[in-house]
Amino acid sequence: MTVTVPAPTGTTPSGARRTPPPEPEDLELLLLIRHFELTLLRLFEAGELSGTTHTCLGQEYIPVALSRLLGDDDFVLSNHRGHGHFLARHAEPYGLLAEIMGREGALCAGVGGSQHVYHRHFLSTGVQGESLPVATGVALALKGTGALACAYIGDGTWGEGAVYEALNMAQLWRVPLLVVVEHNGIAQSTPTAAQMSGRVAARAAAFDVLHHRVTSLEVGEIRTELAPLVAMVRQDSRPLVVEFATHRAGPHSKGDDTRSPEEIALAAAHDWYDRYARLFPEPFARIDRERRELVERIAAEVTARPPSAWERP
Amino acid sequence: MTRVSEHLNHALHDLMETDPDVHLLGEDVSDPYGGAFKVTRGLSTRFGDRVRSTPLSEGAIAGVGAGLALAGRKAIVEIMFADFVALAFDQIVNFAAKSTAMYGRPVPIPLVVRCPSGGNRGYGPTHSQSPQKHFIGVPGLSLFEMTPFHDAGELFARMFALGRPCLFFEDKVLYTRRMYEGGVVDDLFRYEVAGDVARVRLDGVAEPDCAIVVHGGMVHRALDAMRVLLLEDDIACELLVPARLHPLPELPGLERARHVCVVEDGSEGGTWGAEVARVLHPRLWSSLRRPITLLSAADSVIPAAPHLEREVLVQSARIRDAIVEALS
Known part of the structure; x- marks a missing residue:
């Protein structure tokens, strides 16, 4: 079942003149996440970070748009690409960076790292598809309270059988589950066309699960579009799949982008960052500088902290 | 019942x-x-x-x-x-x-x-x-x-x-067997439960010839073997049944047994019994007279036909034979 809503007003990257200006708070959050992610890549290059990290460059607007549609009692489940999801949920960049760097003040003592964070109704974990059955269980517990479980997945996640087992149960049992699909057209290095037959909408429809596709890149517009649907998830207690047509402007993890220059250029053309810089130079330049400097201070401060301590169970 | x-x-x-x-x-x-x-x-x-x-x-x-x-x-x-x-x-x-x-x-x-x-x-x-x-x-x-x-x-x-x-x-x-009650297994054996471990003993035998460690599903086959060992081979056994399999709880009384045997229905290789033996060997090293006997199901799929299935899984006769052989 696909919900039909009026076409968004300013959806294409070229449709610049119709782009509404973002609210300052949204721009601040977008740019905080952008500079947080860029800083991680820089720290990696400098040898300051270990392991791996997956940045959400180009996709920041999705959790920012959703942030005001979610309440304190809602439970967010995130995935390997979860820094933006977290920062849009909790304004705690120091704790998150400390977690990623294994420093004092880490959200999870440095045990979880980039992909495994559990903090105040936000939980990320690193196995694809695993979170959807868990989210269904959380939603079952929340059913009737007005709160919902929100799970972020990617287009690649749809290769996992757990997704279908969970969607089936979520619809059968009518649980308030919001599945956010960040369809960026690529699973690590494999284009969606090479790993997915059919469409997400048809797969949701197979389970009678409500599906809605978002093509807008504008935070305010997305919110207006989704608010009644998210309210329906709560009030009617039912699952909803919201599929964002988005673009991954950066590599899968660090320097592992094997896409052609044309493909990378296409993703970059959809990036909100350059467009906002061009369209709204005044607030953008100032907020951009402020957030960049803030993240630089955070990185300097956290890097100087002693290592995190963990009391092993 | x-x-x-x-x-x-x-x-x-x-x-x-x-x-x-x-x-x-x-x-x-x-x-x-x-x-x-x-x-x-x-x-x-x-x-x-x-x-x-x-x-x-x-x-x-x-x-x-x-x-x-x-x-x-x-x-x-x-x-x-x-x-x-x-x-x-x-x-x-x-x-x-x-x-x-x-x-x-x-x-x-x-x-x-x-x-x-x-x-x-x-x-x-x-x-x-x-x-x-x-x-x-x-x-x-x-x-x-x-x-x-x-x-x-x-x-x-x-x-x-x-x-x-x-x-x-x-x-x-x-599922179809009865729960034991009142500390009595049958005419020969008595039991007590202390924490996670049930212990089945012969009255008056403080130093058994063999202590058998099993998981719950193996209890009746072990008891059948213990009865025959006692009546026909004059070998007195006691049985330890931990309800917690991992991590393994402290198993009481093993120092006083002449031999220890672990029996399970999992297939051979990387078994629960091997883990039990790993835990017990350092503890019992000074009192062990021979290696702990490990019995498990064969390295095989489990056949459907009863006569084939019996051969693969551990039966009471195999427990008896193994203990007789170990103590001979």
């Missing part, structure tokens, strides 16, 4: 009655069917939505149980046949067990996954396994098994009190 399946059923009724946070999920668990082995009979009628018959989705059932647990409830998940728990391996190992520790602080995941296990019922290769060994040594995961000596209600309370996911194996051959 209470059969083990009835005893488990009563324990679940009591648990759900006294703790409104407990939910139960599994395939065909609702009335009037009440589960493939009738262990959940009456629960859905009495407790409504807290009991759910699920689609055939073992992985997601375990995940939903973990999600309920994460959200502050307690979940019991029934896997219809323990063989199918392989389908839930990711949720149990990578989510439920790891999540208790990987967020840097203890995260309670009160989840019990019930697994009807074991063979000797002619169900064939995919419905007869004892897969305990595949879950040994998973950080954050505890393994328990029903025995005819332990109160199931106390075991459920104990597993939930851990705040960590537990697998609870119930050997299918136990």
Whole structure:
């Protein structure tokens, strides 16, 4: 079942003149996440970070748009690409960076790292598809309270059988589950066309699960579009799949982008960052500088902290 | 006389009655069917939505149980046949067990996954396994098994009190057997339960020739062997049955036995018994007179035809022969 809503007003990257200006708070959050992610890549290059990290460059607007549609009692489940999801949920960049760097003040003592964070109704974990059955269980517990479980997945996640087992149960049992699909057209290095037959909408429809596709890149517009649907998830207690047509402007993890220059250029053309810089130079330049400097201070401060301590169970 | 399946059923009724946070999920668990082995009979009628018959989705059932647990409830998940728990391996190992520790602080995941296990019922290769060994040594995961000596209600309370996911194996051959009561097994043997371990002894024998360690499903075959060993071979054995299989609880009295034998129905290779021996060897090294005897099912699939199945699984005659040989 696909919900039909009026076409968004300013959806294409070229449709610049119709782009509404973002609210300052949204721009601040977008740019905080952008500079947080860029800083991680820089720290990696400098040898300051270990392991791996997956940045959400180009996709920041999705959790920012959703942030005001979610309440304190809602439970967010995130995935390997979860820094933006977290920062849009909790304004705690120091704790998150400390977690990623294994420093004092880490959200999870440095045990979880980039992909495994559990903090105040936000939980990320690193196995694809695993979170959807868990989210269904959380939603079952929340059913009737007005709160919902929100799970972020990617287009690649749809290769996992757990997704279908969970969607089936979520619809059968009518649980308030919001599945956010960040369809960026690529699973690590494999284009969606090479790993997915059919469409997400048809797969949701197979389970009678409500599906809605978002093509807008504008935070305010997305919110207006989704608010009644998210309210329906709560009030009617039912699952909803919201599929964002988005673009991954950066590599899968660090320097592992094997896409052609044309493909990378296409993703970059959809990036909100350059467009906002061009369209709204005044607030953008100032907020951009402020957030960049803030993240630089955070990185300097956290890097100087002693290592995190963990009391092993 | 209470059969083990009835005893488990009563324990679940009591648990759900006294703790409104407990939910139960599994395939065909609702009335009037009440589960493939009738262990959940009456629960859905009495407790409504807290009991759910699920689609055939073992992985997601375990995940939903973990999600309920994460959200502050307690979940019991029934896997219809323990063989199918392989389908839930990711949720149990990578989510439920790891999540208790990987967020840097203890995260309670009160989840019990019930697994009807074991063979000797002619169900064939995919419905007869004892897969305990595949879950040994998973950080954050505890393994328990029903025995005819332990109160199931106390075991459920104990597993939930851990705040960590537990697998609870119930050997299918136990379902129709009776629960032992009053410290008496039969005319020869007496038993006592201390914590996680049941101990079966001959009256007046303080230093047995052999101490046998088994999981719950192996109890009756071990007892049959012990009777024959005593009456025909003049070998006095005692039996230790831990309800917690991993981590292994302290097993009492082994220093006084002339020999130790561990028997299990899992297939050879990387076994629970080998883990028991690993724990016991350093402790008993100075008193052991010979290596601990390990008996397990053959390195084989479990055939359906009864005459073939008997050959693969451990039977009482094999236990007797092995102990006679070890002590000769």
